[in-house]
Every structure is written in C-alpha cells, then in structure tokens.
Amino acid sequence: MIIEGLRGKLTANRDLSGLTWLRVGGQADYLFQPADIADLQLVLRQLPADVEIFPMGVGSNLIVRDGGLRAVVIRLGRGFNGIEIEGDQITAGAAALDAHVAKRAADAGLDLSFLRTIPGSIGGAVRMNAGCYGSYIADVFVSAQIVTRTGELLEITARDLQFQYRQTAFPAGAVLVSATLRGTQADPKNLHDRMAEQLKKRDESQPTKERSAGSTFRNPAGFSSTGRADDVQDLKAWKVIDDAGMRGARVGGAQMSEKHSNFMINAGGASAADLESLGEKVRKKVYANSGITLEWEIMRVGEPLSD
Incomplete structure (x- = not known):
C-alpha cells in the first residue's frame, strides 16, 4: 500500500498478539501508527473507502481472534498522549493512559480519581463509557475530537455519543483523537x-x-436510560459466575481467575479461541443455573483461524 506524504509508520502483516494485554491474536493486514492528527487525516483520506479500519488503544480490553484482522489497525502513540489543564477542564489525547490523567488532574486539585484504577487509555474509556466506584465518563465528559473515515476533524458532544452503560453511539469508522473532561x-x-x-x-x-x-x-443489573450503571448494584457478574461453579474454570490455557471469577486470564499458552470458548462456556453455565445471560465486556474482533 502506497500513501503519499506519510510521516507515521505503516506496517504490513503486523502480528497483534504483543499489543494486547492477553497476548493473543493474529495479524492485521496493516498497522498504522500516525505521527499526529494531520498524518491520520492524510492516510484516512487516501485509504480506499472499502478498506476497513480498526482504532486500537493499548489492548487492555480486547481479544483479537487467532486469524487476525482484515483491516488497517490504527494505534495512536506519542503524538496523541498529551494532557492539558485549563481551569476545571482536562484535555487529554486519546492515547493518554487513564491513570496518568487521574494523577495529573489530582495534582491540579481536580477530581477524576475514578480513572486511576481503570486500565487502558482515554480513547477507549470514552468509547465504552468506562467507570468505577459509581462514577463514569458520562458524568465528566465535555467534548471530544474525532477524525472521520474521510479525514475530517470534528468535535462531538455527549448528545452525539448517547452514553449508556458500558457503551456509546460512537460514529462508525471514526478515530477519537482527544477528549475534554471536567473535574x-x-x-x-x-x-x-x-x-x-x-x-x-x-x-x-x-x-x-x-x-x-x-x-x-x-x-x-442496574441498566438505565441515563447511562447510570451498576457498580453500586447488588447483582454482580462474579457472583453469578461463582454460583454457577465457574470460578477457576479452564479451557486450554484460558482460565477464570481464582482470585476474581469475572477476570479471564491467560494462564499460559492460551489462544484467542481458548479464551472465547471459555467465555461462552461460562455464559452457558450461568444461564443454565440462573437464567441470566451475561454480556461480554471484553471486545472480540477479527477472524478465527481457518481450518
């Protein structure tokens, strides 16, 4: 693939397993690491309209299937991790780690402390309305900048994102490049x-x-039309998993943690197929035991290995 004027890095057939926290996954057709917003715009304008893109954060909440991704994976790096504070507002690049944003905000006497223990980066946090301890991105969100699939730089608001529990109506094909939050x-x-x-x-x-x-x-439990979520509700995923006898359950190298049964771990040599199979086994057992259908929080993308 030839991109005129490219300043970032474009790598063909890039293995993605090392870029995810679970250390599984196949190759992407291309991995693009843009130098800055202008570089991202340039590439998106030149990519054929039928080429899929997949914005990827730090891979903290992601399973890439073993057959990889037929897409251009876009991973934002150093040019997208700045943090600026003005008054009670914090503007962070999409690649800025949630923990770093929380600490910088605290230094300035602004409370975004709920972000401190959330793994990942601000881009992913906004896209999934991340939260804990009863606070969510929706509570502090002011606006965000995105680059559309056609390379246009736009500002979006909470009305555009329609925050709900662990999800948003993020524009298809767009890449979030920064977000402004209020502490x-x-x-x-x-x-x-x-x-x-x-x-x-x-x-x-x-x-x-x-x-x-x-x-x-x-x-x-705890879904609502306002996006208020269930960290303060009594019914927890770990509890229904425990009740179904699935704490510590294994498939190949994948295991539901003995320490916290709603955490799936790569206990050694797991494939993406092992992890996804274990998750589906847990969902079936929980449904059979309680009638509750668990919904995946981990994003699963790509293709299985072909036979």
Missing part, C-alpha cells in the same frame, strides 16, 4: 490518598499480576 475541585493530597487506597483494594481483590483484560462480562 470537580478537591484537595490534591486527599485525592492522591484516595487513589492509593483504591489501588490497594484493587490489588487485593483482582489478579493484577496476571495477563487479563479486566472484567470479562458486564454486571447483569
């Missing part, structure tokens, strides 16, 4: 102390040293 004023020391306590609790209850992709399934 409430708070004492910096209190914010850092709170985040330290949150990290301690997370490490005590979740398999943070293992290869995982965060929560495997959405919690089954």
Whole structure:
C-alpha cells in the first residue's frame, strides 16, 4: 500500500498478539501508527473507502481472534498522549493512559480519581463509557475530537455519543483523537490518598499480576436510560459466575481467575479461541443455573483461524 506524504509508520502483516494485554491474536493486514492528527487525516483520506479500519488503544480490553484482522489497525502513540489543564477542564489525547490523567488532574486539585484504577487509555474509556466506584465518563465528559473515515476533524458532544452503560453511539469508522473532561475541585493530597487506597483494594481483590483484560462480562443489573450503571448494584457478574461453579474454570490455557471469577486470564499458552470458548462456556453455565445471560465486556474482533 502506497500513501503519499506519510510521516507515521505503516506496517504490513503486523502480528497483534504483543499489543494486547492477553497476548493473543493474529495479524492485521496493516498497522498504522500516525505521527499526529494531520498524518491520520492524510492516510484516512487516501485509504480506499472499502478498506476497513480498526482504532486500537493499548489492548487492555480486547481479544483479537487467532486469524487476525482484515483491516488497517490504527494505534495512536506519542503524538496523541498529551494532557492539558485549563481551569476545571482536562484535555487529554486519546492515547493518554487513564491513570496518568487521574494523577495529573489530582495534582491540579481536580477530581477524576475514578480513572486511576481503570486500565487502558482515554480513547477507549470514552468509547465504552468506562467507570468505577459509581462514577463514569458520562458524568465528566465535555467534548471530544474525532477524525472521520474521510479525514475530517470534528468535535462531538455527549448528545452525539448517547452514553449508556458500558457503551456509546460512537460514529462508525471514526478515530477519537482527544477528549475534554471536567473535574470537580478537591484537595490534591486527599485525592492522591484516595487513589492509593483504591489501588490497594484493587490489588487485593483482582489478579493484577496476571495477563487479563479486566472484567470479562458486564454486571447483569442496574441498566438505565441515563447511562447510570451498576457498580453500586447488588447483582454482580462474579457472583453469578461463582454460583454457577465457574470460578477457576479452564479451557486450554484460558482460565477464570481464582482470585476474581469475572477476570479471564491467560494462564499460559492460551489462544484467542481458548479464551472465547471459555467465555461462552461460562455464559452457558450461568444461564443454565440462573437464567441470566451475561454480556461480554471484553471486545472480540477479527477472524478465527481457518481450518
């Protein structure tokens, strides 16, 4: 593929397994790492309209199937990780890590502490309305910049995204390049102390040293039309998984964590097929036991290996 004026890096047949936290997945037709917004616009304008694109963050909530992706995977890097603060607003590049945004905000006396324990980057957090401890991106979102599939730079609002629990109406084919969030004023020391306590609790209850992709399934209760979600509800995915006897269940190298049963881990040598098969086995067992249909929180993309 020839792109006139390209300044970033375009790699053909790029293996994606090393770019996901679960360390599984096949090749993408191309991996594009743009130098900056103008470079991203240039490439999207020149790509044929029938070429699929897939924006990829840090791979923290993703299974790429073993057959790979017939697409141009777009991975934003150093040119998209800036963090700027003005008044009570924080503008972060899509590649800025959630944890870094939370810490920089706290330094400035702004409360975005719920982001501290969320794995991944701001681009993914906005797209999936990430949240914890009863706070969500929807609560603090001001606006975002996107580049459309035809290379146009646009600003979008909460009305455009239609925030719901763990999902948004993000424009098809677009790439999110930055987001502006609003934090409430708070004492910096209190914010850092709170985040330290949150990290301690997370490490005590979740398999943070293992290869995982965060929560495997959405919690089954607490949906609402306002996007308020269920971290404060009683019914949790880990509980119905436990009740179905699936804590520690395995398929090949894939395992539901003994430490937290809603975390799927690559216990060693797992394929994407192992992980997805285990997830589907858990869903079937939970449905048979409780009548509850768990919904995947981990995004699964690409093609299985052909026979």
